[in-house]
Amino acid sequence: MSGQSNVGNSGVYEAGDQRNYKDSEIKQAQEEARFHEGKQNSHLAQDSKDERSIANKLEREAKREKEPENQLSEEDRASQLDSTLPAKLHGNEPSKGAKIDQQLKEEEDEELRRKGKK
Numbered sequence: 001m002s003g004q005s006n007v008g009n010s011g012v013y014e015a016g017d018q019r020n021y022k023d024s025e026i027k028q029a030q031e032e033a034r035f036h037e038g039k040q041n042s043h044l045a046q047d048s049k050d051e052r053s054i055a056n057k058l059e060r061e062a063k064r065e066k067e068p069e070n071q072l073s074e075e076d077r078a079s080q081l082d083s084t085l086p087a088k089l090h091g092n093e094p095s096k097g098a099k100i101d102q103q104l105k106e107e108e109d110e111e112l113r114r115k116g117k118k
Contacts, residue, residue, distance in 0.1 A: 078085040083101040084094035
């Protein structure tokens with residue numbers, strides 16, 4: 001019976017159930033958690049349960065008035081030209097759906113040209 005305690009033999013604890021982390025590992029984990037805490041643009045402007053102050057809401061509306069409404073991102077403009085272009089810009093192969101979309105778009109454009117409407 002030597003090597004046994006009242007709660008079991010020592011093999012139960014061999015897997016390292018009690019882990020001692022370095023202070024640097026704990027600090028790094030906290031920083032990573034803090035990084036993912038708040039997301040930009042996470043507030044909904046019309047949300048009645050939003051806890052932003054009135055001053056913050058007024059500031060946001062003032063900024064919104066200055067922004068042009070039809071401003072498209074570079075990816076949006078690229079996808080209007082070619083459905084596969086955004087993926088190519090990121091160095092990826094376009095998805096099957098994007099390839100099919102582009103093929104259909106080209107077929108429709110060709111048919112419109114043939115009919116003389118474009």
